[in-house]
Amino acid sequence: MALYTRVSGSVGVITLQNPPVNALSAAVRQGIVDMMDRALSEPEVKSVVICGQNGKFCGGADIKEFGTNMSGPALIPLIDRIESAAKPVVAAIEGIALGGGLELALGCHYRIAHSKAKLGLPEVSLGLLPGAGGTQRLPRLISIPAALELITTGRHVTAAEALQLGIVDKVTDRNTLDEAVKFALSVAGKSLDLHRISTNPCPHPPDVDAVFETAMQRVRQRARGALAPVACVQAVRAAATLPYAHGMERERELFKGLFTSGQARALQYYFFAQRAVGRWSTPGGARWDTSKPRPVRRAAVIGLGTMGRGITVALAQAGLSVVAVETNEKQLTEAKQGVSDMLERGARRRGVPPALDKVIYSHKIQAVADVDLVIEAVFEDMELKKAIFQQLSALCKPGTFLCTNTSGLDIDELAAQTQNPELVVGMHFFAPAHVMKLLEVVYGQKSSPQAVATAMQIGSKIGKVSVAVGNCRGFVGNRILKPYLEQAFFLLEEGATPELVDKVLEEFGFAMGVFRMSDLSGLDVGWRVRKAIGLVAPEALTGPYARVREGHRYSPLGDLLCEQVRFGQKTGRGWYQYDKPGGRVAKPDPWLHRFLEEYRAQHGLVARRIDHQEVLDRCLYALINEGFRILEDGIAAGPEDIDVIYVLGYGWPQHRGGPMFYAGMVGLNKVLERLEHYHQVHPDVPNLQPCSLLRKLVASGSPPINKWREVIKKPHSQL
Numbered sequence: 001m002a003l004y005t006r007v008s009g010s011v012g013v014i015t016l017q018n019p020p021v022n023a024l025s026a027a028v029r030q031g032i033v034d035m036m037d038r039a040l041s042e043p044e045v046k047s048v049v050i051c052g053q054n055g056k057f058c059g060g061a062d063i064k065e066f067g068t069n070m071s072g073p074a075l076i077p078l079i080d081r082i083e084s085a086a087k088p089v090v091a092a093i094e095g096i097a098l099g100g101g102l103e104l105a106l107g108c109h110y111r112i113a114h115s116k117a118k119l120g121l122p123e124v125s126l127g128l129l130p131g132a133g134g135t136q137r138l139p140r141l142i143s144i145p146a147a148l149e150l151i152t153t154g155r156h157v158t159a160a161e162a163l164q165l166g167i168v169d170k171v172t173d174r175n176t177l178d179e180a181v182k183f184a185l186s187v188a189g190k191s192l193d194l195h196r197i198s199t200n201p202c203p204h205p206p207d208v209d210a211v212f213e214t215a216m217q218r219v220r221q222r223a224r225g226a227l228a229p230v231a232c233v234q235a236v237r238a239a240a241t242l243p244y245a246h247g248m249e250r251e252r253e254l255f256k257g258l259f260t261s262g263q264a265r266a267l268q269y270y271f272f273a274q275r276a277v278g279r280w281s282t283p284g285g286a287r288w289d290t291s292k293p294r295p296v297r298r299a300a301v302i303g304l305g306t307m308g309r310g311i312t313v314a315l316a317q318a319g320l321s322v323v324a325v326e327t328n329e330k331q332l333t334e335a336k337q338g339v340s341d342m343l344e345r346g347a348r349r350r351g352v353p354p355a356l357d358k359v360i361y362s363h364k365i366q367a368v369a370d371v372d373l374v375i376e377a378v379f380e381d382m383e384l385k386k387a388i389f390q391q392l393s394a395l396c397k398p399g400t401f402l403c404t405n406t407s408g409l410d411i412d413e414l415a416a417q418t419q420n421p422e423l424v425v426g427m428h429f430f431a432p433a434h435v436m437k438l439l440e441v442v443y444g445q446k447s448s449p450q451a452v453a454t455a456m457q458i459g460s461k462i463g464k465v466s467v468a469v470g471n472c473r474g475f476v477g478n479r480i481l482k483p484y485l486e487q488a489f490f491l492l493e494e495g496a497t498p499e500l501v502d503k504v505l506e507e508f509g510f511a512m513g514v515f516r517m518s519d520l521s522g523l524d525v526g527w528r529v530r531k532a533i534g535l536v537a538p539e540a541l542t543g544p545y546a547r548v549r550e551g552h553r554y555s556p557l558g559d560l561l562c563e564q565v566r567f568g569q570k571t572g573r574g575w576y577q578y579d580k581p582g583g584r585v586a587k588p589d590p591w592l593h594r595f596l597e598e599y600r601a602q603h604g605l606v607a608r609r610i611d612h613q614e615v616l617d618r619c620l621y622a623l624i625n626e627g628f629r630i631l632e633d634g635i636a637a638g639p640e641d642i643d644v645i646y647v648l649g650y651g652w653p654q655h656r657g658g659p660m661f662y663a664g665m666v667g668l669n670k671v672l673e674r675l676e677h678y679h680q681v682h683p684d685v686p687n688l689q690p691c692s693l694l695r696k697l698v699a700s701g702s703p704p705i706n707k708w709r710e711v712i713k714k715p716h717s718q719l
């Protein structure tokens with residue numbers, strides 16, 4: 001709803017009231033209409049101010065209303081009514097003016113913002129475009145190139161940048177409402193002709209066609225199949241080429257197309273999923289709302305390889321004091337330089353002083369004695385990690401949380417090395433650790449609720465989306481990755497090439513196909529893990545057992561490449577070739593094609609033509625099937641956890657919501673039917689055998705994703 005008050009005798013103040021972000025629900029829209037009528041009809045009122053309750057102007061349309069039978073006044077006529085009012089209307093922007101909230105402000109004649117406010121049109125990240133005149137008013141106000149950039153990226157701008165761009169008229173450090181009222185008094189009775197943005201012409205750059213062509217190329221490249229960014233460019237083009245009324249028609253038409261799209265549903269699901277993962281729970285009954293984190297002032301990082309350096313930077317940038325330990329003197333010297341460079345680069349980008357003084361370096365593990373939390377980030381070797389956990393347990397002050405950045409080793413085995421296993425949790429970062437938004441917080445059998453809560457809180461403090469998951473080999477992300485990789489290898493054995501598989505996955509929207517990704521992250525990483533668990537044959541096997549492990553089909557292709565020191569980009573050769581070690585541009589490699597032919601001949605495999613659909617089906621459905629197993633095992637509390645992990649950590653396209661959401665979109669019965677088919681063709685591949693939770697869901701009538709937890713019936717259900 002909206003509240004109306006009169007201040008200073010002649011200013012009508014309309015306050016939007018809809019916590020937590022004053023979203024434009026039906027009740028708020030109705031409130032604005034009613035209060036505007038009142039303000040315009042009271043003869044004593046000479047000007048109007050619109051503001052939001054609790055220091056937030058407006059977070060835009062109420063996303064929870066999308067997909068329901070929307071009632072109440074429509075936003076476009078409401079904004080038009082404000083703009084055409086005969087009395088000046090001033091938006092007093094505190095906190096946020098986003099999406100429909102900024103569009104509402106653009107309908108006002110003036111905008112005053114607090115210096116800490118953020119403004120933006122982020123609809124593109126919800127699969128939409130600004131559909132209440134934003135695509136037509138913003139270019140008229142700030143120019144086509146600037147509007148294109150903001151609308152196609154959804155970027156939030158600071159009040160200072162908004163002032164520079166011309167989005168707001170004034171920025172204040174004082175009480176925004178008081179300033180807006182003063183301003184409203186000063187403009188009462190003045191002509192509003194130049195302040196009705198929709199009546200102004202859209203300023204044309206001389207090379208307008210080139211501007212749109214470049215913008216379209218850029219969004220198509222970045223969008224990887226997403227519809228909204230493309231529609232945003234088309235809508236802004238309408239502002240540049242059509243009169244306002246026709247531009248609005250075009251905006252409405254494009255908005256309608258997006259609003260009902262699967263992509264918009266997926267992105268809106270993903271928006272809420274990212275928030276839902278914060279309401280974590282464990283099968284033991286620990287929960288986000290009953291577990292209190294302990295404050296962490298000083299942390300330590302053990303091991304300053306690539307991951308340890310990134311973690312150090314992430315912690316220091318968030319203001320934590322860090323003791324960075326590396327026992328190898330040469331590595332320590334390099335790490336000091338590397339961490340300092342990263343901190344300086346990050347500080348330059350963010351316009352703040354570098355947090356160099358937050359990091360103390362040491363080559364002695366004893367330096368951790370006084371910290372509140374340690375993150376071990378040494379080489380992925382269980383024996384080495386065990387030894388370190390024994391040392392940490394003896395050296396650290398009582399109560400220090402001991403965390404490991406392992407990407408898949410057993411947390412309980414590490415916890416068992418310590419005197420206080422309840423203090424041990426996994427904190428699995430993704431490379432580069434100071435950049436990637438994802439953190440898997442892995443609880444073991446004995447992890448205390450406080451340890452989980454503390455790791456989750458550190459995650460949010462350093463800007464990560466943290467997901468609490470159970471302990472199993474590979475946790476959630478790497479466990480799901482395994483059957484996906486496995487299918488990709490099998491497809492090569494059967495006749496595909498890395499180029500074909502990658503092309504299909506990239507067309508689906510993955511940031512990178514599986515083989516290009518593997519070359520980037522290094523083939524040797526998985527090889528070492530496979531060796532440690534006894535999957536890699538000590539010498540080249542031939543005959544029927546060469547491609548079988550533990551009674552199931554196994555592809556040694558990755559191992560064979562590693563034996564040739566083809567580790568990917570770092571060695572200049574992997575599934576592709578690169579112009580030099582460390583090169584980035586993947587080129588098809590005739591050597592690899594010959595190698596595959598010889599391999600097939602050696603193992604009596606006959607290459608067949610593999611179509612795109614089969615590549616997609618087998619890679620994605622094997623992955624999704626493992627996702628259902630993870631839910632069944634209670635390793636993830638709900639499908640949102642898996643989806644957020646896969647989007648943020650593994651390049652799954654956001655506009656497809658995540659693998660579990662995608663399964664629901666495709667239809668669970670179709671996923672089941674395809675898995676049954678492929679398992680029949682490949683009975684020696686257990687990962688293709690449909691999991692019983694998937695069967696159970698289909699038998700329950702394939703409920704929507706927000707009802708899956710009722711079928712899973714795990715104790716830590718949150719939905």
Ligand SMILES: CC/C=C\C=C\CC(=O)SCCNC(=O)CCNC(=O)[C@H](O)C(C)(C)COP(=O)(O)OP(=O)(O)OC[C@H]1O[C@@H](n2cnc3c(N)ncnc32)[C@H](O)[C@@H]1OP(=O)(O)O
Pocket residue numbers: 020021023059060061062063064075076096098099100101122123126128129130131132272275276
């Ligand atoms: C003809 C059609 C006309 C107009 C169409 C207009 C389209 C739009 O306006 S679409 C909406 C555009 N707005 C946004 O995209 C903003 C989305 N929100 C955010 O980015 C952030 O929430 C934030 C506003 C920057 C606040 O961030 P933070 O302080 O970190 O809090 P959160 O945890 O993110 O949010 C708190 C709480 O609020 C819920 N929420 C936020 N925005 C909305 C919204 N627009 N509608 C409904 N609910 C919203 C959010 O989900 C959180 O609640 P949970 O219960 O925890 O999920």
